[in-house]
Amino acid sequence: MTHSYSVAVLPGDGIGPEVVGSALEVLDAAEQRFGFRTERSEFEAGAQHYLRTGELFDELAEKLRSQDAILFGSMGDPHVTPGILERGFILEMRQRFEQAANVRPVRLYPGVPSPITGLTPERCELVIVRENTEGAYVGRGSTVHAGTPNAVAMQESLNTRAGIERVVDFSFRLALGRRRKLTLCHKTNILVAAGQLWQEVVNDLARLYPEVEVDYVHVDAMCFHLPLTPERFDVVVTDNLFGDIITDLGAVIQGGLGVATSANLNLSGSAPSMFEAIHGSAPDIAGKGWANPSGAILSLALMLGHLGEGDAARAVEAATVQVLGELPALAGAEMGMSTSEVGARIAELVASGQADLSLVPDSLLATLASLPGSRGQ
Ligand code: IPM
Ligand code: MG
Numbered sequence: 001m002t003h004s005y006s007v008a009v010l011p012g013d014g015i016g017p018e019v020v021g022s023a024l025e026v027l028d029a030a031e032q033r034f035g036f037r038t039e040r041s042e043f044e045a046g047a048q049h050y051l052r053t054g055e056l057f058d059e060l061a062e063k064l065r066s067q068d069a070i071l072f073g074s075m076g077d078p079h080v081t082p083g084i085l086e087r088g089f090i091l092e093m094r095q096r097f098e099q100a101a102n103v104r105p106v107r108l109y110p111g112v113p114s115p116i117t118g119l120t121p122e123r124c125e126l127v128i129v130r131e132n133t134e135g136a137y138v139g140r141g142s143t144v145h146a147g148t149p150n151a152v153a154m155q156e157s158l159n160t161r162a163g164i165e166r167v168v169d170f171s172f173r174l175a176l177g178r179r180r181k182l183t184l185c186h187k188t189n190i191l192v193a194a195g196q197l198w199q200e201v202v203n204d205l206a207r208l209y210p211e212v213e214v215d216y217v218h219v220d221a222m223c224f225h226l227p228l229t230p231e232r233f234d235v236v237v238t239d240n241l242f243g244d245i246i247t248d249l250g251a252v253i254q255g256g257l258g259v260a261t262s263a264n265l266n267l268s269g270s271a272p273s274m275f276e277a278i279h280g281s282a283p284d285i286a287g288k289g290w291a292n293p294s295g296a297i298l299s300l301a302l303m304l305g306h307l308g309e310g311d312a313a314r315a316v317e318a319a320t321v322q323v324l325g326e327l328p329a330l331a332g333a334e335m336g337m338s339t340s341e342v343g344a345r346i347a348e349l350v351a352s353g354q355a356d357l358s359l360v361p362d363s364l365l366a367t368l369a370s371l372p373g374s375r376g377q
Contacts, residue, residue: 004037005068005307005375008272012046014281015291015339016073022293022343023071023300026316029351030304034312041067047077047085047281056088061096065271068375069303072276073296077283087139095133097271099264100163101170102132102243103302104278105364106230106250106260111325114255116227126233127178127364128250129171130243132264134163135194137240159194159239164201166267170372171237172209177367181234183215185222185242198239222246227253251278258291258330261298263306267373273306275299285331289338292331294320297346305365307375312350313365314357319349321359 009024011017024040031037043060050056064070070093075085093099108114108124134157141155168184175182184202188195199216206214215232217225219242225232226249238246251260260278277295285291297320304313323346328336337345349355368374 002035002037003309004039006066007038007040007303008064008067008070009040009042010045010070010072011042012073012075012281013048013077014074014283014286015279016046016075016281018286018289018291018339019277019293019296020071020073022339022346023296025340025343026297026319026347026350027300029347030309030312030316033315033351033353034309036309036312045089046075047080050080050085050088051077056085057092057096061092064093065097067272069307070272070274071300071303072274074277074279074281076281091137091139093274094264095138097266097274098268099132099266099271099274101167101263101265101267102130102247103174103263103265103368104128104130104243104247104250104260106226106247106254108254109259109321109324110359112255112259112330114253116253119230119253123231124253125361126230126250127174127235128243128247129167129174129235129237130247131163131167131238131240132243133240134158134160135240157191157194157239157241159197161197161201164198165205168198168201168205168237170265170267171235172205172212173371174364174367175212175235176209177370178364179234180211181213181215182209183217183233183236185217185219185236185238185246187219187242188216189218194239202237219246223249226250247278256330257295259294259298259324261295261302263299263302263368265306265371265373267371269373269375273303273373275303275306289340290332290335291339292327292335293339293343293346294324297343301365302368305368306373308369310365310369313368314360315350315353315355316346317365318357318359319346319355322349322356
């Protein structure tokens with residue numbers, strides 16, 4: 001039987017439509033090669049759509065809910081007040097669709113230059129799992145005496161045992177399918193209330209996963225260890241805000257935002273998961289063909305892993321890694337190929353079955369298919 005999946009495509013703003021266009025070309029190739037199908041529905045969303053209609057996530061939510069997965073380009077434009085799309089769309093989707101785990105691989109691909117001198121791909125192959133629905137991102141707080149010298153601002157961080165448990169349990173399972181090491185990253189010496197709850201959950205769940213070695217690193221120390229000794233880490237689990245910050249550091253280490261990617265996973269199957277490159281909409285280079293579609297195509301690989309198409313996922317990732325290694329620069333006119341040429345080359349490698357699978361040594365993608373929330377079960 002041919003498997004078929006419904007996929008909502010949200011190209012968004014700026015370079016989003018270009019990079020998503022390339023990802024869809026690669027998806028066509030993967031479908032032909034691996035014999036599955038997707039039913040795609042494209043939806044308008046983002047800054048331009050908001051400026052025209054005033055619509056944010058709310059208007060789309062019910063249409064998206066019935067889909068198997070969401071492939072997301074990028075969102076943002078200088079004409080929209082900062083915060084509106086971030087909170088009204090991105091955070092709304094993560095929270096309402098319970099996309100509890102934000103999975104962000106930090107991998108240095110062969111041939112991609114890292115700013116960390118002497119770092120090699122073998123030493124940099126980890127996954128950061130960021131709690132994606134709680135913490136400081138719930139947007140709770142209050143201000144009194146605003147605009148006066150006596151102004152007081154209180155910003156709250158919400159941490160529930162259930163919310164922590166689901167993401168920590170997922171991280172243990174992910175580690176089981178990899179090098180079997182889980183590191184909690186927090187600031188337990190200062191944020192004692194939240195830190196204690198996180199540590200307690202990790203300690204309790206560790207009993208269920210005796211094969212997994214557990215480690216702890218403070219978030220400030222993480223900024224030191226991550227660039228200098230990334231080989232220390234396999235799976236890192238952390239809260240929403242710390243995860244936001246250290247995954248940007250991770251992206252820098254692996255060669256820049258252009259190659260970094262992420263999955264926003266719903267772990268219960270109650271709503272679709274969302275897959276996106278980490279980069280923004282880069283309006284200054286939109287339409288020039290200078291954007292590198294690799295981040296978006298690698299997010300497609302994560303989506304395929306999540307849908308249970310592990311072989312296709314691996315081929316897409318391998319083809320992307322292979323082409324990344326051939327590019328003289330990661331973006332801009334110096335990239336040597338346009339956005340669509342990079343996409344076409346990756347699609348060709350997938351279609352011909354010539355992607356070098358040894359470029360994707362770990363089982364992140366296959367593991368994703370076996371984890372809670374996967375549509376492949
Ligand atoms: C990210 C981004 C978002 C975040 C913004 C755009 C809301 O920085 O996905 O890391 O802070 O989570
Ligand atoms: Mg961020």
